[in-house]
Amino acid sequence: MTQKINTFLMFQNGDAEEAMTFYTSLFDDAKVVRLTRYGPGEQGAEGKIKNAAFTLAGQEYMCFDSDPRHAFTFTPSISLFVGCDTEKDLDRLYAALSEGGQELMPLSSYGFSTKFGWVNDRFGVSWQLNLP
Structure with missing residues (x-):
């Protein structure tokens, strides 16, 4: 296997x-x-x-x-990292994923990429969106 x-x-x-x-x-x-x-x-x-x-x-x-409730949920210390091909795609994903969620790092150039943003979506899942 x-x-x-x-x-x-x-x-x-x-x-x-x-x-x-x-x-x-x-x-x-x-x-x-x-x-x-x-x-x-x-x-x-x-x-x-x-x-x-x-x-x-x-x-x-x-x-x-999960039916049983737990004392934990999602945390930004583990996130889904998405490499985007275009700025338009990055902006679209950022807008959709941040709606009803939380912006952790607003869209900007942070020196390590052309454009980057980090959000928790409305379900609590953390996403890093990057335009190299």
Whole structure:
């Protein structure tokens, strides 16, 4: 068996499907690959995401809705870093991902790239957007 490492996102507010749909609408080569829902009598809320996989720009991610509440959630210390091909694409992604979220570093030239921005989206997932 060949090892494979995937990013796995745990949502605590039942937002996994909404987040996955939002992300796949923003990126090329994006699609839902697998989706399993909690059924009646299972340990999660019926109809919520038990396990799902989706791709963004060909990279696979996994997610689920956690029924038990935890004392932790997403943190910017781990983020999804997106290298953008054009300023227009970077601006589009920044606007969409920051809507309802939090700007950590506004779009600007910080000396290490032409244009860069860092946001937490409305689900709490952290994104770094870079134009080399």
